[in-house]
Amino acid sequence: MNMIVCAKQVPDPEAPPASFKIDPATNKAVPPPGVPPVISPFDEQAVEAALRIKDAKGGKISIISLGVGLLRDVVKKPLSMGADELILLEDPAFAEGDSWSTAYALAMAIKKIGQFDIIFCGRQAADTDAGQVGSAIAEILGIPQVTLAKKIEITDGKARVEKVTADGYDVVEVTLPALITVSNELGEPRYATIKGIMAAKRKEPILWKPADIGADAAKLGAAGRRSKMLKLFQPVREGKVEMITGENEEDAAGNLAKKLVEAKLL
Amino acid sequence: MADNKGVMVIAEVLNGVLAPIGKEMLGAARKLAGDLGEEVSALIIGSGVAGVAAEAIGSGADKVYVVDDALLKDYRTDSYVAVAEKVAKQANPRIILAGQTTMGRDLAPRLAFRLNTAVTMDCIDLSIDAASKQLQMTKPVYGGNARAIFTSDLYPQMATVRAKAMSAIPADSGRKGEVITIAAGLDAAAIRTNVLQKVVAEVEGIKLEDASVVVTGGRGIGGPEGFKQLEVLAKVLKGAVGASRPPCDNGWVPETIQIGLTGKIVSPDVYIAVALSGSSQHLAGCSGSKNIIAINRDPEANIFKEARYGVVGDWKKVLPAFTAKVKELLGR
Numbered sequence: 200m201n202m203i204v205c206a207k208q209v210p211d212p213e214a215p216p217a218s219f220k221i222d223p224a225t226n227k228a229v230p231p232p233g234v235p236p237v238i239s240p241f242d243e244q245a246v247e248a249a250l251r252i253k254d255a256k257g258g259k260i261s262i263i264s265l266g267v268g269l270l271r272d273v274v275k276k277p278l279s280m281g282a283d284e285l286i287l288l289e290d291p292a293f294a295e296g297d298s299w300s301t302a303y304a305l306a307m308a309i310k311k312i313g314q315f316d317i318i319f320c321g322r323q324a325a326d327t328d329a330g331q332v333g334s335a336i337a338e339i340l341g342i343p344q345v346t347l348a349k350k351i352e353i354t355d356g357k358a359r360v361e362k363v364t365a366d367g368y369d370v371v372e373v374t375l376p377a378l379i380t381v382s383n384e385l386g387e388p389r390y391a392t393i394k395g396i397m398a399a400k401r402k403e404p405i406l407w408k409p410a411d412i413g414a415d416a417a418k419l420g421a422a423g424r425r426s427k428m429l430k431l432f433q434p435v436r437e438g439k440v441e442m443i444t445g446e447n448e449e450d451a452a453g454n455l456a457k458k459l460v461e462a463k464l465l
Numbered sequence: 466m467a468d469n470k471g472v473m474v475i476a477e478v479l480n481g482v483l484a485p486i487g488k489e490m491l492g493a494a495r496k497l498a499g500d501l502g503e504e505v506s507a508l509i510i511g512s513g514v515a516g517v518a519a520e521a522i523g524s525g526a527d528k529v530y531v532v533d534d535a536l537l538k539d540y541r542t543d544s545y546v547a548v549a550e551k552v553a554k555q556a557n558p559r560i561i562l563a564g565q566t567t568m569g570r571d572l573a574p575r576l577a578f579r580l581n582t583a584v585t586m587d588c589i590d591l592s593i594d595a596a597s598k599q600l601q602m603t604k605p606v607y608g609g610n611a612r613a614i615f616t617s618d619l620y621p622q623m624a625t626v627r628a629k630a631m632s633a634i635p636a637d638s639g640r641k642g643e644v645i646t647i648a649a650g651l652d653a654a655a656i657r658t659n660v661l662q663k664v665v666a667e668v669e670g671i672k673l674e675d676a677s678v679v680v681t682g683g684r685g686i687g688g689p690e691g692f693k694q695l696e697v698l699a700k701v702l703k704g705a706v707g708a709s710r711p712p713c714d715n716g717w718v719p720e721t722i723q724i725g726l727t728g729k730i731v732s733p734d735v736y737i738a739v740a741l742s743g744s745s746q747h748l749a750g751c752s753g754s755k756n757i758i759a760i761n762r763d764p765e766a767n768i769f770k771e772a773r774y775g776v777v778g779d780w781k782k783v784l785p786a787f788t789a790k791v792k793e794l795l796g797r
Contacts, residue, residue, distance in 0.1 A: 210607070212607070212608050212746070215767075216610055216744065216745050216767050217767075219607060219610040219611065221611055228607060228610075228611065297583065298574070298583075299578065299583060322727070323727075325607075325608060326606065326607055327606055328586075328587065328604070328605065328606050328607070328608065328726065329585075329586050329587075330570055330574070330586055331574040331577075331584065331586060333574075334571070334574035334575040334578065335574060335578050337575070338575055338578040338579060339578075343542065343543060343657035343658055344542055344571070344575065345542075345658060346570060346571045347567065347570070347571075349720075359661070362567075363567070363720065364567045364663075365566065365567055365721075365729070366665050366666060366668070366721055367663070367664045367665040367666040367721060368664050369539075369660050369662065369663050369664070370660070370661040370662040370663075370664070371658050371659065371660055371661070372658065372659045372661055373657060373658045373659075374657045374658075377657075382727065383710065383714060383727055384713075384714075384720045386714070387714065425582065425583035425617055425619055426583040426584075426585060426615050426616075426617050427615060427616050427617060427618070428613050428614070428615055429601065429614040429615065429616055430613065430614040431606070431611055431612070431613045432611065432612055432613075433610065433611050433612075434611075434612055436770045436771065438770050439773065440759070440769050440770070440772045440773060440774065440775050441773065441774050441775070442769075442774075442775050442776070442777065443774055443775065443776050444776075447782075448776075448778035448779060448782040448783050448786070449782055449783070449786035450786075451776045451777075451778060451783065452760075452776060452778070452782070452783040452784070452785075452786035452787035452790065453786055453787070453790040455758070455774060455776050455783075455787055456787050456790035456791045456794060457790065457794065458774060459735070459758065459774070459791075460791070460794045460795065464734065464735050464756055465678070465702060465735065465791060465794075465795065
């Protein structure tokens with residue numbers, strides 16, 4: 200199995216909400232000081248999905264990360280988990296794109312890689328929360344897609360995917376090659392082993408520029424955007440909480456019950 | 466774009482009737498179409514779904530496009546995108562709305578790119594810019610920490626809409642509308658996925674989305690045993706139990722009760738949040754609740770910023786005492 204995983208570096212979504220700030224002049228989020236970026240958690244689960252198939256069937260896993268200012272320690276994490284190679288699309292021309300122009304660059308890089316059976320993406324990135332890049336890559340490459348996977352098995356040249364639904368899951372069979380997006384229900388991604396970390400340290404990422412993947416500059420990054428962001432802002436929280444107290448925790452709990460019943464909320 | 470007219474809603478059918486999100490989108494579409502002075506249409510795709518057209522008209526559609534074909538029994542990307550593309554090209558709407566549902570998440574991006582346009586996902590507000598007549602779409606980003614307003618110069622303009630973010634209009638069975646049947650014209654061999662099985666998790670008691678009281682536990686509950694105590698309270702209040710993401714990811718409770726950005730969206734009268742910090746990603750699923758009650762050990766927990774009433778304390782002490790007092794006061 201030849202597998203490709205698209206993995207994005209994002210500001211750590213687990214950073215405390217209070218540390219989140221926006222620069223209104225640039226319409227951009229300001230990275231919280233002292234909190235390093237991470238691989239988007241859903242993308243890490245996409246790496247885990249590929250590794251599970253590699254464990255069962257063997258194969259090669261190529262990771263593609265696109266952006267600027269990619270921290271090597273961050274983007275190398277999939278290598279330390281067990282992926283085979285890391286391709287970086289790192290150039291200002293790739294940056295500031297929307298789902299479509301980002302997917303265009305990724306699809307061109309995938310065409311250059313050539314052979315693949317499955318492309319994995321996370322269900323959505325932890326910063327934009329859009330969940331479109333996977334579908335866009337599949338559309339550009341003309342291959343089928345299954346979104347929101349929690350389990351993937353390969354049999355007879357097809358993938359059998361458990362796709363998360365509102366009230367359970369569907370078992371969906373898809374012909375290969377295909378694009379699959381992975382949801383958190385897949386389970387925790389594995390930890391990097393010491394051996395993996397050492398191996399990742401020695402591996403140099405492959406750096407591709409727009410010319411390397413034969414990309415049309417007008418379709419890349421900011422120039423290729425179809426979607427325009429007019430404004431980025433933080434919603435105002437009212438903070439109108441009434442704290443219920445008592446002599447001790449049990450007493451406070453009783454007072455809360457009284458309050459809610461008196462207010463006819465219960 | 467001069468030819469693009471009207472607002473089209475891709476209305477999902479659930480168990481043979483129009484899904485609630487379809488009604489909510491038709492309500493939103495009526496407002497947008499009113500601002501534009503244009504029509505609302507609904508697109509209904511499925512097998513044996515023709516009867517739903519009347520419901521769509523009653524919920525605000527002026528025109529309903531129905532594509533009814535045995536090959537459309539299950540949602541499959543290839544067949545549904547092909548059909549939606551065909552209808553969109555024929556009807557040429559200015560705006561297309563789909564639900565931020567399992568189906569809409571899969572369908573909308575692929576359809577947008579097929580139509581050479583763009584889509585904004587998971588919108589909580591839609592409005593028409595008076596000068597440009599363009600659709601402005603507001604969506605949460607950064608796990609709910611921020612919101613972004615998007616537009617696009619490409620037509621049709623497309624958005625998916627978050628459940629319970631918009632209001633349906635009162636159903637009126639007297640409304641008149643036109644039903645247009647369109648042949649699917651599908652080639653079965655070109656549909657590259659197959660739904661082999663649909664597994665529905667058993668739900669005991671009231672459905673989470675329908676409950677007027679929801680009792681939700683977070684990471685601080687610590688394990689599956691703790692959720693049994695939440696169930697006791699939910700039973701007393703005739704409500705349902707939910708969870709934030711960590712208890713689901715840790716396997717303490719089924720995934721189907723996850724509330725948040727990547728789970729269910731609920732808007733009960735009373736939402737009792739127990740031992741959960743109130744991450745933005747979780748609040749995305751419950752911030753529409755009328756009253757949030759928070760129980761947390763950490764007085765600085767983010768959930769208190771959203772709550773109407775709060776108690777600072779260890780849930781293991783607070784919850785049993787609270788449940789006992791509620792039982793006593795309500796005589797249950």
